[in-house]
Amino acid sequence: MDELRDMLTEHGATLVGYADLSPLPAEVRAGLPRGVSLALALDPPIIAGIRNGPTAKYMELYRRSNALLTELAEAGAAFLRERGDRAEAWRATGGIDRGTLSVRTQHKTLATRAGLGWVGKCALLVTERWGSAVRFASILTDADLPVGEPVDESRCGECAACVDICPGEAPQGVNWRAGMERPEIFDAFACARHMRERQQRAGDDITICGMCIACCPYTLAYLRRSGIDPNAP
Ligand code: SF4
Ligand code: SF4
Structure with missing residues (x-):
C-alpha cells in the first residue's frame, strides 16, 4: 500500500509499518485483522536535554507529537475508508484504564507486530534506528496490507541502562517476549507515582520524565x- 505510506510520510510520519493482528484477541483490535503503525522520531536536541530529568521543552514536544500523530492516524483512517475499507484511528494518547494504567490497543503491540521494533525493559517501543526516541499512533483496519515480519523477542540483551537510571524503580530488569503482560517487565504505577511526587515537589505541569529514553x-x-554529543554538558 505505497499510496498510504507515501501520504503519511509526506504529512510528517517518520516510520510506517503494517501489522497482521489476527492472532490477537478480537477485543484488543476492534475485531479488525490488520493494523498500521506510524511513528514520529523525536527531536534529538530535546531528547539529549532530558538525560538528567524532564524539561518543559520535552513536555511541549510530547504534546505536539501526540497531536500530529493523532491527525496522521485520522487522515490515514479516512484514506482507507474512502477506498471502501473499514478503518479506525487509534490516537497517540488517551483511552487509559485508570485501574491498570493500560489501554485497549497498545501502539507498541502494533509496532512489534509490524516489525518496527521491540519492547524494551522500560516498556517503551525501541527501534534499531531511533532507539526509544519515537512516539506512535495506530490505525486498525481490514484493508489488505503487505504486513511486516513480527518482532517477538527483546534485543536489549544484557543492557540495563534504563533499569539503573529510573528514579521510580519501574523497570523490573526483565527481557520482553511477545505475549508477556506489562507488569512482568514494568511497574507502571511506580513510574506514575514517581512523576506525581516529582510534580508536587517542583510545582510544574510536567507529567512525564523520559530519562529512560535518553539513556538507551x-x-x-x-x-x-544527528551530530549531538550526548555527554556534552
Ligand atoms: S519515565 Fe522516568 S520514572 Fe518512568 S520509567 Fe522512565 S525513567 Fe522511570
Ligand atoms: S536502555 Fe537498554 S535495557 Fe533499556 S530499552 Fe534501551 S536497550 Fe533495552
Whole structure:
C-alpha cells in the first residue's frame, strides 16, 4: 500500500509499518485483522536535554507529537475508508484504564507486530534506528496490507541502562517476549507515582520524565548520528 505510506510520510510520519493482528484477541483490535503503525522520531536536541530529568521543552514536544500523530492516524483512517475499507484511528494518547494504567490497543503491540521494533525493559517501543526516541499512533483496519515480519523477542540483551537510571524503580530488569503482560517487565504505577511526587515537589505541569529514553544506547546512537554529543554538558 505505497499510496498510504507515501501520504503519511509526506504529512510528517517518520516510520510506517503494517501489522497482521489476527492472532490477537478480537477485543484488543476492534475485531479488525490488520493494523498500521506510524511513528514520529523525536527531536534529538530535546531528547539529549532530558538525560538528567524532564524539561518543559520535552513536555511541549510530547504534546505536539501526540497531536500530529493523532491527525496522521485520522487522515490515514479516512484514506482507507474512502477506498471502501473499514478503518479506525487509534490516537497517540488517551483511552487509559485508570485501574491498570493500560489501554485497549497498545501502539507498541502494533509496532512489534509490524516489525518496527521491540519492547524494551522500560516498556517503551525501541527501534534499531531511533532507539526509544519515537512516539506512535495506530490505525486498525481490514484493508489488505503487505504486513511486516513480527518482532517477538527483546534485543536489549544484557543492557540495563534504563533499569539503573529510573528514579521510580519501574523497570523490573526483565527481557520482553511477545505475549508477556506489562507488569512482568514494568511497574507502571511506580513510574506514575514517581512523576506525581516529582510534580508536587517542583510545582510544574510536567507529567512525564523520559530519562529512560535518553539513556538507551540505541537512542544515544541516534543522537550521535544527528551530530549531538550526548555527554556534552
Ligand atoms: S519515565 Fe522516568 S520514572 Fe518512568 S520509567 Fe522512565 S525513567 Fe522511570
Ligand atoms: S536502555 Fe537498554 S535495557 Fe533499556 S530499552 Fe534501551 S536497550 Fe533495552
